[in-house]
Amino acid sequence: MTQDAVLYPLLPDTNADALERGILAQWDAEKLFEQSQAARANAKPFVFFEGPPTANGRPGIHHVFARTIKDLFCRHRAMQGFYVPRKAGWDTHGLPVEIEVEKELQREEAARQGVDPSEIAKLGGKQLIEQVGVAEFNRRCRESVWKYRGEWEKLSHRTAYWLDYDNPYVTYSHDFVESVWWALRTMHEKSLLVRGHKILPYCARCGTALSSHEVAQGYDDVEDPSVYVALDLLDADGNAPAMRRRILVWTTTPWTLVSNTALAVHPDLTYAELRKKSGAEFTIILAEARVAGVLGGDWADRWDVIGTMKGSDLAGRRYRRPLDWVEYPAEGRHEIIVPEEFVSAEDGSGVVHMAPAFGADDYAAGQRHGLAFVQPVNARGEFVEGTPEVAGLFVKKADARILEVLKERDVLWKASQFMHSYPHCWRCGTPLLYYARGSWFVRTTAMREALLSRNAQVNWNPSEVGTGRFGEWLSNNVDWAISRDRYWGTPLPVWVNDEDPTDIDVIGSYADLAERIGRPLPDDFDPHKPHIDQYTWPAKSGTGTMRRVPEVIDTWFDSGSMPFAQWHYPFENKDIVAAQFPADFICEGVDQTRGWFYSLLAIATTLGDALPNNAHDSAAPYRNVVVNDLVLDAQGQKMSKSKGNVVNPWDVMERHGADAVRLFLVASSQVWVPRRFDENAIRETAGRFLLTFRNVYNGIFAQYANFGWQPSANDPAVADRPALDRWILSRLTRVEAEVNRHLDNYDATLAARRVMQFMDDDVSKWYVRQSRARFYDIDSADNRAAFATLHEVLTVTCRLLAPFAPFITDAVHRALTGTSVHLAPYTREQPTPVDETLETAMDDVRTLAGLAHAARDVADVKVRQPLPSLQCVVPGNVTAVSELGALLASELNVKQVEFVTSTDALVSLEAKANFRTLGKKFGKETPLVAEAVAALGSEQLRPLTAGENITVVAGGVERLIAPDDVAIIRRASGAAVVQENGGYGVALDPTITPELREEGLAREVISRVQRLRKEAQLAVSDRIVLAVSGDEEVLGAVAAHRSRIADEVLAARLLLGDEVGSPFSDNGDGAAWTATHTGDVDGRSIRLALTKDGV
């Protein structure tokens, strides 16, 4: 080996972290990402949309997960030759940002006042914000958004998530906001942006509605009233009937009874009418299933059932409301029973009281049935002036008084308390009210069919999300309430005449705004609150002023607008959007189902042909979605700050490297299954695999190829290479196609596993192991074939693996070819054809090798000891397998391998039933026939091997058995050591002749000399002088195999026995030798000594 000409640099002997950081530095210096983009700039685009993260929180390991998936598909498609634009984006508006800043304000205020921050929190957020001013608050929000930007970018960089961070879209930017305004204006033109009511969880103390995730933070177990009232049913004419009939109604919020307008029953439930056995002055009606629950287990002692009816029979009946404190408005029906599917007989009475102003179900039912809307509660949660008995009382506080009145009026059936989980304000602990509020809506219900049909065109991975979670939600879709009573968000661009609320102007661009106010917008124009609210103008009608509504919009509307807003469409870049809409691929977590996945679809569907390639019956804004699930800790628990089990991605990266982490995350289970993040598992799976991969390159290929091989015309053509080479190349072609197909199908897990399995099982365990000797003998044709083959295998494997483990594959690919793997094509244009027969034969050989090893184990003979013969039985094509006999012979160290067929005396036949075909023919008789078949002997079975039918008697009847109906098993039946499994069998002859004993000893000597060379730290190419002494038998063996031993251990001179001379004295004086060894082989003594030749 000439040290000055290293053909294949070895990977540095550092840990993965250091290796990867070195590669990153190289990529940065070369601008490899930019290069890879530029190289494909004119190719067909594969469009990827990046779902924007909020940068005001630290990125965690779950972000590494999602980003790995995004990155690997983008890399794959780029390697396939597509242009894959990857514009970064930041989600910058919304409640999480506000909450962060609010908490800061609370801490500052608490410090100023010298109190605990929780005291300040009780005040309610809005007060504090308005104290510092909206301008200052929003300024701080804008700043807060970027708090962790640097860390996001650094982590993306470290994990090799290739994304264009130089030109990101930012949802608060002027351009982005203007595009969002355009979208809202467009929706308004289509009458799809409207004003209405929505029931929202509302904190009366803070004066604000809460978002769902705020609500989720505040669930608490509390004791609430459980109240049954018995209301009088009325006749069709509205009068009370002669015999009172009372319907039982359950509620946990007695204060809402003031606003009752209807009762709901389930149309399919059975309701029972009962009369008391004594003093029957009235009857009561409730769900049959709840009779025992409400009246007690012994109800039958006191009540008679006098009739039953369906809920649908009750629907339409009138009743008298429990309290008549508020006037019903002129519009809307009231005091009527309506059928509703949401009513259940799980608890209560199966009859639900409806107050449309105070519950989502109630409101929806109100809409469906045209019910009256009664709202006697103000924004502070108090009953309004003029309400009898309870005016000015906070609603929850009014419960007690209301119960008293109900009792006085004889409508209270029974009242108790019960524990349940109820949401409270996370800031101040006040119980939330479900409260009807004015709100702006996108009328997505008008688009339901279109949403569903577009969704049906999406390739969801996994498909259940599309049909199940997301599809279900779409079919129960309600209008999207997009307005928020908050501060930091895209302002709703709706101006309303302060004198005439029906006079509405929705502004769709800054130019329009300038036009309305009659002057250009100032240089420091800011579309955010409070700046934007100074713009007003006189109404066209001449009366009133146009003023913007106070709300901002749901931040999901921002992110859902990114397909066009990231390009400031339609004000700029129409051509880009035309080319890059819709997306071919997006990927996010399951939690985005109702988030980004929905907002993208809803906005694109609503905008319709206002976007390019988006006419009415187009596909969704994304064609393929990969949904990933959570990353749990090693125990399967959700990671959370409070549990302290959050994994810091930087620590993990440092210990294992990004390649191992990426590979683990993708390969450990399907990405849409929650995965446990276990560092031991990373080490044992991905880490071990990468080590093997590295060893095959460093330890086998590079080490020996550096003796002088490189690709050349002297390498034998594939057809001329040994079967082993042709086999691994055939495997390679198959794997290449399969992996590519899996990635095309968005199955990253199967793809990763396939490459890993190939590398481990086929390349390392079999190809390299069987080929090792071929790499030593540099420059022979066989050697060239082996190197050329392994070079090809490694190069292609690097490419297949590059999307998953972009670092080590790049290092190895560069070492092999001089170019980056990330600029290489994913698959070869002309792969070696697959050789099916050869692959099957090799499978057979590997199975036989396993059996033969087992046989050696049983015979208790080491592999080093040659044995005379091995007989093999295979179920299939004997000719093909026997070509690989030499391989088996060397693997098992036997002199002769024979393949025997069913005609041999050594083989007996047995039959096993093929239930698949027998079942069809014989049905219930199948087990009988199977038994009869199994009892057949060799002779009876022979015709089947020749393709002829036979008959058997089963259950007293003759049955015709075709060759397909049974599997014939050949069994080796010699006197030798036999192992068999599933039609494969071996018979190993364990006889050790004196000659074989000699050869075994010789191999033993070789083995010990090699070990000694290693101990002496000789280079693999160093020549030695070797001395052997010891037992007679040992010396005889060495003498018999003298030249072979000298050859294998590179001994220039071999001194045997007496030739050794004095230095080998018993006093252990080996000073003249570099290394010596004294031991015994099966009781025969042996002494070895060696020194480097020519020293």
Next chain:
RNA sequence: GGGCCUGUAGCUCAGGUGGUUAGAGCGCACGCCUGAUAAGCGUGAGGUCAGAGGUUCAACUCCUCUCAGGCCCA
């Protein structure tokens, strides 16, 4: 309360259209190899397929229910 997912060896996971020794890797035990060596390889022991019913000649696989875990929504 509703929807969806998951439950197979100690651990992590495979197991088209139901077919009779239920597979792999890791770990473990035993062994091999000793020119990939803080590597490589083989063999083996581990499972009433969460539980209970049902359909079927035949159920890990299909149906129903129950239990446990997870996510989303109320």
